Amino acid sequence: MAMSLNNLPDFLLTEILLRLPLKSRVQCKGVSKHWCSLISTPYFTRSVVRHCHTNPHAQPFIMILEYKDKYLSNRLLVINSEPELKFLTAYIYKLRKQLWLEASCNDLLLCLAEHRFDGNRCYYYVINPITKQGLALPPIPKPQSFTITGFIYNNSDNDIVDKQVSFSYRLVMLKVGASEAHIFSSDTGKWSVVGYSKEFQVACFPSSAVPYKGLLLWCGTNGSLLAFDLYNSAGNRCFEIEPPIEWEQLMEQPIERGLMKFIDCLGLGVCQGCLKICQILVQSHICVWEFKDYDNKGGGEWCLQHKVSLKEFVSEKSLWLLLTQSFFITVIGFHPINGDILYLGIRSKVLICNLGRKTLELYCDFPEANHYSASLLFPRKACFFCPGTGGRLLAFDPYIARSCRLIGKPIEYESLGGTDCVGVCQGCLRICQISLWFRLGSVLRVWEFEDYDNGGGGQWFLEHEVFFNQLVSKKSPWLTQYVPLKFPFVTVLAFHPNDGDILYLVIEMKVVLCNLRSKTMEVFCDIPRL
Amino acid sequence: MSNTSENPNPSSSSAKITLKTSDNELFEVEEAVAMKFCTVKQYFEDEKDNDVAARGSSTVIPLPNVHSAVLARLISYCKKLPQSNAVADNHEEEETKKKERKQYGTPGDLVDLISAANYLDFKEGLEFFNQALADHIQNKSVEYVRKFFGIKGDFEPHEEEKYREEYAWAFEGVDED
Numbered sequence: 001m002a003m004s005l006n007n008l009p010d011f012l013l014t015e016i017l018l019r020l021p022l023k024s025r026v027q028c029k030g031v032s033k034h035w036c037s038l039i040s041t042p043y044f045t046r047s048v049v050r051h052c053h054t055n056p057h058a059q060p061f062i063m064i065l066e067y068k069d070k071y072l073s074n075r076l077l078v079i080n081s082e083p084e085l086k087f088l089t090a091y092i093y094k095l096r097k098q099l100w101l102e103a104s105c106n107d108l109l110l111c112l113a114e115h116r117f118d119g120n121r122c123y124y125y126v127i128n129p130i131t132k133q134g135l136a137l138p139p140i141p142k143p144q145s146f147t148i149t150g151f152i153y154n155n156s157d158n159d160i161v162d163k164q165v166s167f168s169y170r171l172v173m174l175k176v177g178a179s180e181a182h183i184f185s186s187d188t189g190k191w192s193v194v195g196y197s198k199e200f201q202v203a204c205f206p207s208s209a210v211p212y213k214g215l216l217l218w219c220g221t222n223g224s225l226l227a228f229d230l231y232n233s234a235g236n237r238c239f240e241i242e243p244p245i246e247w248e249q250l251m252e253q254p255i256e257r258g259l260m261k262f263i264d265c266l267g268l269g270v271c272q273g274c275l276k277i278c279q280i281l282v283q284s285h286i287c288v289w290e291f292k293d294y295d296n297k298g299g300g301e302w303c304l305q306h307k308v309s310l311k312e313f314v315s316e317k318s319l320w321l322l323l324t325q326s327f328f329i330t331v332i333g334f335h336p337i338n339g340d341i342l343y344l345g346i347r348s349k350v351l352i353c354n355l356g357r358k359t360l361e362l363y364c365d366f367p368e369a370n371h372y373s374a375s376l377l378f379p380r381k382a383c384f385f386c387p388g389t390g391g392r393l394l395a396f397d398p399y400i401a402r403s404c405r406l407i408g409k410p411i412e413y414e415s416l417g418g419t420d421c422v423g424v425c426q427g428c429l430r431i432c433q434i435s436l437w438f439r440l441g442s443v444l445r446v447w448e449f450e451d452y453d454n455g456g457g458g459q460w461f462l463e464h465e466v467f468f469n470q471l472v473s474k475k476s477p478w479l480t481q482y483v484p485l486k487f488p489f490v491t492v493l494a495f496h497p498n499d500g501d502i503l504y505l506v507i508e509m510k511v512v513l514c515n516l517r518s519k520t521m522e523v524f525c526d527i528p529r530l
Numbered sequence: 531m532s533n534t535s536e537n538p539n540p541s542s543s544s545a546k547i548t549l550k551t552s553d554n555e556l557f558e559v560e561e562a563v564a565m566k567f568c569t570v571k572q573y574f575e576d577e578k579d580n581d582v583a584a585r586g587s588s589t590v591i592p593l594p595n596v597h598s599a600v601l602a603r604l605i606s607y608c609k610k611l612p613q614s615n616a617v618a619d620n621h622e623e624e625e626t627k628k629k630e631r632k633q634y635g636t637p638g639d640l641v642d643l644i645s646a647a648n649y650l651d652f653k654e655g656l657e658f659f660n661q662a663l664a665d666h667i668q669n670k671s672v673e674y675v676r677k678f679f680g681i682k683g684d685f686e687p688h689e690e691e692k693y694r695e696e697y698a699w700a701f702e703g704v705d706e707d
Contacts, residue, residue: 005641006680012644019664026700030672030693032681087702
């Protein structure tokens with residue numbers, strides 16, 4: 001019973017810490033070495049994921065919508081489910097100023113940059129908004145026809161267990177006109193082409209691809225799904241999943257009745273790890289099906305979960321909604337955790353539709369929306385960003401993605417400057433400085449970098465410190481004369497790749513070999529004058 | 531808190547189980563409540579298998595790791611369990627649950643409750659008290675968490691600085707201690 005806060009057993013401490021929000025969890029790694037190792041274990045990550053699946057509040061999410069505003073330009077609406085995600089929302093808005101958001105998969109975003117100086121190619125980036133890091137993909141030729149892009153990365157439970165597993169992703173570019181898909185694999189670094197049935201028509205909204213158990217799925221206008229199996233050892237495979245049996249043909253054209261227009265719609269998404277599809281027949285009802293798969297490879301069947309007549313919906317807070325419900329409706333997406341909730345777009349509003357309680361409530365407005373043409377308002381893209389999912393924060397390690405890292409200068413380095421050079425000798429990073437300390441004589445120093453983690457952390461050690469007036473030159477005794485007198489002309493050219501004692505200098509248009517151990521200098525060759 | 535206040539209504543017809551705490555106090559609780567504690571349930575079922583005749587309140591189940599004050603609180607928590615354990619599905623409900631958790635006592639009390647709930651294998655209670663403790667350190671600074679748990683930071687200053695630089699986003703917008 002003598003248990004207190006500082007001697008809680010690890011398994012109980014784990015149970016407490018995994019209930020913290022993401023930010024606090026990361027902060028707590030800094031409490032002590034013991035906590036840091038506890039929070040970094042695969043067991044902890046797995047426990048967090050398990051906890052998130054049972055508690056909707058433990059898995060906050062962000063909804064990203066792109067739509068056309070009244071100036072007909074594409075605009076972003078980012079909605080955070082919990083206030084703690086505000087910092088991410090702000091970051092995504094900022095990101096949007098430079099990049100187009102193309103797709104999302106769990107906690108990573110796929111962005112597209114159209115380079116100002118290179119109009120023929122496009123540049124994709126995988127961005128982790130939490131750590132604010134990105135990976136650049138090899139540029140690809142800009143497609144000439146209309147394309148839709150989807151993105152998926154390996155996020156099965158097995159991968160989370162081993163955080164060393166390499167980050168492997170696939171990018172699929174659907175060329176709608178040509179009925180072919182261009183697939184990029186990060187494992188091979190190559191693009192490949194897979195054709196699909198010409199009869200398959202991608203639904204214009206939602207056009208976003210849905211990642212599900214290693215498959216990337218698109219919804220067709222007839223309720224069937226186009227699935228890409230991208231983590232198959234036998235190669236990329238493309239197949240179709242049939243629509244539910246109860247699926248009713250959607251009206252392709254709006255029906256006009258008096259001043260009202262009606263149009264049916266459908267939606268595809270993932271909720272609690274299950275694939276869901278829904279259709280709204282504006283004259284009658286909403287149906288939601290869940291996919292029960294039996295082999296994790298796309299085989300399975302749809303089970304009807306909800307069938308609710310539109311007349312049954314009530315709206316307590318915003319009664320006017322009932323008057324407009326038979327207008328243009330779009331399915332924005334499924335709540336990632338709560339299976340009863342659907343997000344709908346009606347006119348310039350985002351609504352929460354609760355199929356269990358049969359309620360319809362206003363969630364938020366599209367700012368500066370186009371009120372006149374409802375069809376333009378259909379969000380072009382909708383994606384969900386779930387920062388709690390997976391162990392990406394651990395596995396998508398900052399060191400892997402960091403492209404630029406500042407290594408501090410050696411302690412003895414003279415800030416007054418001089419001439420210096422950086423190079424590698426015997427696989428070790430080296431830096432050399434010739435100081436401009438005239439009165440005390442010029443000094444040549446060489447430091448070697450000893451890193452302790454291969455990630456840029458380390459220390460400089462002084463290897464050599466030689467005064468120029470100590471140097472002798474047997475074969476060309478005149479050489480030493482130049483050094484103190486015509487100092488500015490002495491520059492360090494390079495390090496010998498294998499011999500740590502040898503430096504190449506340039507003195508008076510001559511390449512000079514300088515041995516720091518024997519303290520000798522010899523002319524190596526001349527630099528031809530032009 | 532004494533055990534008499536926890537004694538259920540004598541007229542109640544449901545079966546009773548007697549629990550004996552570390553300080554030798556006897557608690558007579560309804561079977562439905564006691565069965566929430568998996569350790570008790572296991573013990574009870576084993577007893578039943580061994581001796582069919584020895585059933586009901588005649589058996590005393592010893593709980594050498596639980597103090598009477600803690601057990602009293604666990605039992606009272608058990609009794610109001612059904613309404614408080616429903617998953618909140620909107621913000622207001624979550625907020626009220628948070629307030630409820632906050633009223634559940636000092637961190638020291640919570641640790642006692644957690645260790646007792648763990649010993650008794652009382653899942654709902656463990657969940658609730660763990661969350662209550664987590665609420666205390668949510669969005670707090672590292673220094674606050676260290677003080678709260680009585681832990682001394684053992685990182686070198688440069689390691690700590692490096693870490694903070696690496697995860698700068700996590701250190702933005704921390705609540706006042």
